[in-house]
Amino acid sequence: MEDKKRKFSMHxxxxxxIDLALNIxxxxxxxxxxxxxxxxxxxxxxxxxxxxxxxxxxxxPEQSRWRHWFTLIFFNFGIVVSLLIxxxxxxxxxxxxxxxxxxxxxxxxxxxxxxxxxxxxxKPYRRWLFLMDAFGLxxxxxxxxxxxxxxxxxxxxxxxxxxxxxxxSTLISAWWWRAYNLPYNSRFWLSLGVSFxxxxxxxxxxxxxxxxxxxxxxxxxxxxxxxxxxxxFNLTKEGIDxxxxxxxxxxxxxxxxxxxxxxxxx
Numbered sequence: 001m002e003d004k005k006r007k008f009s010m011h012x013x014x015x016x017x018i019d020l021a022l023n024i025x026x027x028x029x030x031x032x033x034x035x036x037x038x039x040x041x042x043x044x045x046x047x048x049x050x051x052x053x054x055x056x057x058x059x060x061p062e063q064s065r066w067r068h069w070f071t072l073i074f075f076n077f078g079i080v081v082s083l084l085i086x087x088x089x090x091x092x093x094x095x096x097x098x099x100x101x102x103x104x105x106x107x108x109x110x111x112x113x114x115x116x117x118x119x120x121x122x123k124p125y126r127r128w129l130f131l132m133d134a135f136g137l138x139x140x141x142x143x144x145x146x147x148x149x150x151x152x153x154x155x156x157x158x159x160x161x162x163x164x165x166x167x168x169s170t171l172i173s174a175w176w177w178r179a180y181n182l183p184y185n186s187r188f189w190l191s192l193g194v195s196f197x198x199x200x201x202x203x204x205x206x207x208x209x210x211x212x213x214x215x216x217x218x219x220x221x222x223x224x225x226x227x228x229x230x231x232x233f234n235l236t237k238e239g240i241d242x243x244x245x246x247x248x249x250x251x252x253x254x255x256x257x258x259x260x261x262x263x264x265x266x
Contacts, residue, residue: 010056012111020105075132078139086146142217166200182235191231
């Protein structure tokens with residue numbers, strides 16, 4: 001029965017090539033859409049097509065097909081809706097367009113074609129999906145700040161938007177802590193609660209800074225990722241090995257300082 005099913009399966013490299021071609025076509029077609037209804041139809045059609053790909057492509061038993069599907073949707077929502085629509089710096093637009101075209105296709109390319117190819121598959125694939133969710137979350141936050149910056153919504157709505165962004169960030173944190181098989185316990189739930197409050201407070205502080213929406217979103221994600229990483233190690237039995245992590249955090253802070261120094265303050 002298994003062999004019969006495999007006859008109808010799609011090779012992940014083929015799915016990657018088809019996805020790459022569709023992404024290129026979409027990038028050309030999107031600016032010509034007459035209204036948001038057409039964009040909504042496109043997004044639903046892409047979600048259905050990804051679901052089909054994920055259904056027919058081989059997946060190792062320990063990997064979640066739904067995690068991949070959710071990541072594809074969230075990444076594209078963050079990149080397209082929150083960034084490509086609002087971005088006005090041409091270099092950034094080209095960079096984000098390249099990410100939009102390549103990232104989802106690479107996620108299929110990294111899948112193994114069968115059980116014989118599992119040796120070096122798991123870590124690169126998992127890290128790539130995490131990277132896609134991180135970029136999707138960055139786009140989500142940039143979009144929230146852009147909605148206020150372009151006065152699509154009044155400043156009085158920012159608190160509601162910040163609560164929404166903190167809630168989504170917290171859900172993504174939990175989603176990926178569980179991907180590393182971290183158990184549900186009191187420390188897990190406490191970490192989630194603290195994460196929500198810290199991201200919410202930082203979102204409010206960053207909003208008061210004289211920076212653009214793109215930089216605001218990047219700062220939020222920088223903080224979110226470092227906090228997520230600290231909690232991930234803290235939630236393990238071994239805990240955090242600060243000797244191994246201190247150089248990473250030191251250079252990470254240097255990069256952030258250099259980024260803020262180079263940022264254009266209004």
